[in-house]
Amino acid sequence: AEVVILPTSAEAGDLAASAIASLVSRRPDAVLGLATGSTPLSTWRALAARGLDLSRVRGFALDEYVGLPAGHPESYRAVITREVVEPLGLTPSLVRVPYDDGPLATAGERYEAAIDAAGGVDLQILGIGTTGHIGFNEPGSSFASLTRVKTLTEQTRADNARFFESLDQVPMHCVTQGLGTILRARHLVLLAFGERKAEAVAGAVEGPVTASLPGSAIQLHPHVTVIVDEAAASRLR
Ligand code: F6R
Numbered sequence: 001a002e003v004v005i006l007p008t009s010a011e012a013g014d015l016a017a018s019a020i021a022s023l024v025s026r027r028p029d030a031v032l033g034l035a036t037g038s039t040p041l042s043t044w045r046a047l048a049a050r051g052l053d054l055s056r057v058r059g060f061a062l063d064e065y066v067g068l069p070a071g072h073p074e075s076y077r078a079v080i081t082r083e084v085v086e087p088l089g090l091t092p093s094l095v096r097v098p099y100d101d102g103p104l105a106t107a108g109e110r111y112e113a114a115i116d117a118a119g120g121v122d123l124q125i126l127g128i129g130t131t132g133h134i135g136f137n138e139p140g141s142s143f144a145s146l147t148r149v150k151t152l153t154e155q156t157r158a159d160n161a162r163f164f165e166s167l168d169q170v171p172m173h174c175v176t177q178g179l180g181t182i183l184r185a186r187h188l189v190l191l192a193f194g195e196r197k198a199e200a201v202a203g204a205v206e207g208p209v210t211a212s213l214p215g216s217a218i219q220l221h222p223h224v225t226v227i228v229d230e231a232a233a234s235r236l237r
Helices: 009-026 041-049 076-088 104-117 154-163 179-184 195-206 214-220
Strands: 002-006 031-034 058-061 063-066 123-126 148-151 173-176 187-192 224-229
Touching: 002 009, 009 041, 009 123, 009 187, 009 224, 041 076, 058 076, 058 104, 063 076, 104 148, 104 173, 104 179, 179 214, 187 195, 187 214, 195 214, 195 224, 214 224
Parallel strands: 002 224, 031 058, 031 123, 123 187, 187 224
Antiparallel strands: 063 173, 148 173
């Protein structure tokens, strides 16, 4: 992987935004893989500031919670609408999340088919969890896994409790792109900020390739850009 260490998340977001901007200038209907959570916010902010026409861009979210009431503001459908689709001027019908209408049992297959029909993901934005997860592929996930239902670890539920009123409101389950799905994207851009991510970043970039640290799957991919701040880079050798 190419590893870029920058002083601030704003500069990191600007670099990720320039990768997206150059892709979209070549391919106005590019397919973006979208992460939620705090990490990509500086990327969306920097991209919005460029004022590009992104109306033909297609988007596939990495994951979606299972079990939230319809329209819940912390569902990733709602988060992606609020933080990505609206500020960037994407076309709502061109952006999908892995669990929406339709039966849960076939959500994974339908999502994989939709990604295939779009021609695959051109550029996948990734964050990384303190457990080393990418998407919601928690430790033990198969490198060949495709979009499916997963159980969130207690650590990840606690990490995400900040978005909810209390820990017990954080869903237990999700539908997430698999590691195999993520590895099929043509370019992976993994962002991470802060000391809390340092260990996961070191494991993903330099550690053994192991299912105990799902982010280490990026080492199997030929085109990866890792963009981190100094704190998140602090355990790299
Ligand atoms: C979000 C996702 C997760 C997050 C990770 C980091 O769609 O798939 O892997 O990227 O949990 O979350 P933040 O950025 O909130 O620290």
